[in-house]
Amino acid sequence: MKVLYVCTELYPLLKTGGLGDVNGALPPALRDAGCDVRILLPGFPAIRAGVSRSRLAPASPLALPDGEGPRLANLGLSQPPSLQPATLPGSGLMAYVLDVRALFDRPGNPYYDAYGDNGIRFALLGWAAACLGLGLDPNWQPDVMHCHDWHTGLAPLYLRQMAMPGPAPAASVFTIHNLAYQGIFPPSLFPQLGLPDYLFGIDGIEFWGQVSFMKAGLQAADRITTVSPTYAREILGPEQGCGLDGLLRVRSAAVSGIINGVDYGVWSPSRDGLLAHPYDWDSLDNKNGAKAELQRKMGLQDDPGAMVFGVVSRLTEQKGLHLMEALCDELVTMGGQLAILGAGDAPLEQAFLRAAARNPGRIAVEIGYNESLAHAIMAGADAILVPSRFEPCGLTQLYGLRYGALPVVHRVGGLSDSVVDASAPNLQAGSATGFVFDEFSTQGLRGALRRAFDLRADPAAWAKVQRTAMQQRFDWREAASQYAALYRSLKPGAGIHPETTATP
Numbered sequence: 001m002k003v004l005y006v007c008t009e010l011y012p013l014l015k016t017g018g019l020g021d022v023n024g025a026l027p028p029a030l031r032d033a034g035c036d037v038r039i040l041l042p043g044f045p046a047i048r049a050g051v052s053r054s055r056l057a058p059a060s061p062l063a064l065p066d067g068e069g070p071r072l073a074n075l076g077l078s079q080p081p082s083l084q085p086a087t088l089p090g091s092g093l094m095a096y097v098l099d100v101r102a103l104f105d106r107p108g109n110p111y112y113d114a115y116g117d118n119g120i121r122f123a124l125l126g127w128a129a130a131c132l133g134l135g136l137d138p139n140w141q142p143d144v145m146h147c148h149d150w151h152t153g154l155a156p157l158y159l160r161q162m163a164m165p166g167p168a169p170a171a172s173v174f175t176i177h178n179l180a181y182q183g184i185f186p187p188s189l190f191p192q193l194g195l196p197d198y199l200f201g202i203d204g205i206e207f208w209g210q211v212s213f214m215k216a217g218l219q220a221a222d223r224i225t226t227v228s229p230t231y232a233r234e235i236l237g238p239e240q241g242c243g244l245d246g247l248l249r250v251r252s253a254a255v256s257g258i259i260n261g262v263d264y265g266v267w268s269p270s271r272d273g274l275l276a277h278p279y280d281w282d283s284l285d286n287k288n289g290a291k292a293e294l295q296r297k298m299g300l301q302d303d304p305g306a307m308v309f310g311v312v313s314r315l316t317e318q319k320g321l322h323l324m325e326a327l328c329d330e331l332v333t334m335g336g337q338l339a340i341l342g343a344g345d346a347p348l349e350q351a352f353l354r355a356a357a358r359n360p361g362r363i364a365v366e367i368g369y370n371e372s373l374a375h376a377i378m379a380g381a382d383a384i385l386v387p388s389r390f391e392p393c394g395l396t397q398l399y400g401l402r403y404g405a406l407p408v409v410h411r412v413g414g415l416s417d418s419v420v421d422a423s424a425p426n427l428q429a430g431s432a433t434g435f436v437f438d439e440f441s442t443q444g445l446r447g448a449l450r451r452a453f454d455l456r457a458d459p460a461a462w463a464k465v466q467r468t469a470m471q472q473r474f475d476w477r478e479a480a481s482q483y484a485a486l487y488r489s490l491k492p493g494a495g496i497h498p499e500t501t502a503t504p
Contacts, residue, residue, distance in 0.1 A: 001487050002036045004142035004170070006129045008122075008151045010041060011266075012090070013050035014110065017314065018260075018395040019149060019177055022227070025263040028091045029480035035487070038140065039088065039095045040132065042125050043104040051086035051097060059085040062096070062136055069127035069158065070120055071192040077102050083128060083136070096137075098128050111151075119185040122213065123193050126154030133159045133170040144487045146173045150183030153217035154193070157205065160220050161195065171490035173483075174221035176214075178392050179235050179242045180318065183213030207243070218247055222490055224255045225483075227393035228414030232257030240390050258483060259417055260393040261476035267378075267399050269470075274375040279404075281470040284463055287379065287404060294380025297373065298339050298364035306337045306362075307456055309449075310381030310405060312374045312396055315344030315352070320387035320410060322348060323445045328355035328363060330446070334453055338363045339377050341370060378403040383435070383452055387445050391415045397434070398474050404466040407434035408448050418474065422455055422465060433469040 009015055011024030027037045041047050062083040072081070083096040098104070103121045111118070129152065133145045147155045156172035163169070189211050190200045200206045205216040218224060226232040234240040236249050248255060265271075269290075270280040277289030288304060295302055309331065313319045324338075325348065331338060340352055340363070349367055356363040366373060378384065384400035386409045393414030397407035401418070409415040420426055421436035437448040456462045 001034065001144065001484065002140065002142045003030060003038070003487060004040060004129065004132055004145045005030070005037055005148075006040045006125070006145060006152045006155055007148040008042055008044075008125070009110065010039065010047070010088075013041075013088075014044055014046040016109065016111070018393075021263065021266075021395055022177070022260055023148065025261065025266075025476050026480060026483070027093055029261070029476035030483060031091075031093065032477065033480040033484040035480075035484055037093055038142070039093060040083075040125070040129050041095055041097050042110075042121070043084070043097045043099045043101070044110045045105055045107065046110075047097060048099075048105075051088060051095060059139070061085070061099070064128060064131055064136070069131075069194045070123040071194060072120070072124070075102065075117075075120070081124060081128070083132070096128075096132065098125055100124065119183075119189040119211065119213075120192055122151045122183065123154050123189075126152055126213075127158050127194075129155035130158035130162055133168065133172075134162055135169065142170045144173060144490060145170045146175065146483070146487075147217060147221070148175050149177045150181055150214040150217070153183055153213035153215070155217070156220035156222075157195070157199070157216045171223075171487075172221045173223045173225060173486065173490075174217035175225045175227065176218075176235070176392065177227055179214065179240070179244065180390070182207070182215070182242065182244075185211045185213070187211060215244060215247065218244060218251065222254070223486060224248075224251060225486070226255070226257045228259045228417045229257035230417050231390075231392045231413040234390070234413060256486070258479050258486075259414055259474065260395060260398070261479045262395070262398045262402060262474050263476060264402065267375075267402055269379055269403050272375055272379065274372045275379050277379070279379075281404070281467040284404065284466060290376070290379035291382070292380075294339060294376050295337070297376055298366070299361065300337050300339065300364050301361040303337070305335075307335060307383070307453060308337045308339060308381045309408070310377040310384045310400075311338070311340040311342060312377050312384070313342045313344075313386070315340075315342045315348045317345065317348075318389050319344075320389050320440065320445075321385075323387050323440075323442050324385060325351045325355070326442045327446060327449065328352070329358065331449060332359045332362045334449070336362075336449075336453070339381060340365045341368075341373050341377055343367050343369065378405055381405040382456065383408050386410075386415060387437075387440075388412060388415065389440055394418070401433055401469040401472050401474075404470050406452065406465060406469055408445070408452060409434060409436055410440055410444070411436045411438050412440075418472075422451065427461065427465070430464070430468060432465050433472060434465075
């Protein structure tokens with residue numbers, strides 16, 4: 001099974017969040033599941049620099065067809081777009097890097113639309129994917145094209161349009177990582193996409209008068225997946241459907257959820273090279289050293305008895321952290337400490353910085369992202385906070401489980417699929433792994449925090465839950481086997497959506 005994996009970031013070359021972790025871990029797991037995987041990436045500086053340190057693949061650049069696809073004539077490109085074959089460091093996987101220096105060779109956040117051309121940049125990525133899906137590389141023809149998030153949403157549509165009137169030679173899978181981010185662009189972009197006029201309509205990629213790359217992927221892909229089973233159900237309703245729930249209900253037979261995994265080679269406290277005090281569930285006393293190290297690094301009081309709550313997150317309303325903002329002082333009064341690493345909404349950043357100023361040595365905040373500090377927080381925290389309003393999957397709680405930092409989560413999406421509440425029956429059954437609250441409110445979070453303090457007052461019970469949490473497995477091998485089964489279920493080149501043949 002030959003799989004073209006299309007994404008925009010990949011750890012360790014480029015990472016802005018959990019998407020980079022997923023894309024760094026899933027392709028090697030797919031290879032281990034028997035798939036011949038090649039990855040298509042945009043030529044961002046970090047990606048080009050990363051692959052240049054590996055040996056170049058023994059192949060020549062692939063020239064994209066001239067005069068087709070996205071309209072590039074007005075961009076003044078000094079060189080035509082090409083696909084540079086390379087080998088990724090670490091995994092050894094083959095990759096195609098979309099080399100268009102004028103569009104991708106820019107510093108800073110790869111998604112920042114400083115030039116107002118994100119629409120054409122990611123349209124070109126989708127078109128390059130479709131060209132590969134149609135056999136641009138004479139030595140490698142994919143059976144399946146697997147596209148990730150809105151940045152790749154045009155790829156299934158281009159593939160289908162370019163193959164007409166016959167069926168596409170490659171099937172397409174489109175994975176939603178977060179439906180709230182849809183790749184919305186003004187209608188003036190549409191004429192630049194090289195698509196027929198009729199596709200700018202309700203049955204095409206028009207969304208409230210604008211162009212939606214997410215909608216393009218949902219309309220055209222043979223299969224749609226999300227990153228957890230619960231989220232796959234949630235997006236079929238208006239509360240979390242983000243205006244696309246009607247389309248998703250129409251295509252519901254094509255929608256499924258496969259929960260993300262964890263790269264335990266990177267996220268495991270027993271062999272984490274970033275930790276001075278490694279530990280596992282049979283050596284939990286060593287976690288005390290990790291706590292002391294975290295307190296030192298972040299300027300928290302050296303207090304072994306303090307209950308340390310960690311946050312590693314975007315600081316946004318979606319992540320529910322405004323609920324925590326209202327409880328900062330109360331948490332300190334209860335005997336807790338709070339270690340926050342993240343960036344996001346300026347008002348929320350400032351609110352947490354003010355809380356740290358009011359509570360020196362008890363609340364510490366670092367604005368930004370630091371991989372080493374993220375690992376230190378997972379290792380040193382007693383509990384990790386993920387009170388999201390909605391959460392397609394979430395990786396933070398999965399990391400917290402493995403590090404014995406018991407997750408405090410809202411019962412939603414992948415959080416509810418991965419954390420078992422420390423209720424009395426679950427504690428008695430030995431299945432509890434964290435603290436889950438139902439009401440998305442300050443009161444709901446407050447109740448979960450109090451239950452966490454109550455359980456920690458019984459060290460033996462707390463340690464038992466930690467050990468249960470640390471022994472949970474969310475392995476990429478399982479996710480990869482489910483994706484491989486999905487690929488096998490598709491018939492490449494089928495001219496109709498598979499769900500149209502389903503019986504009621």
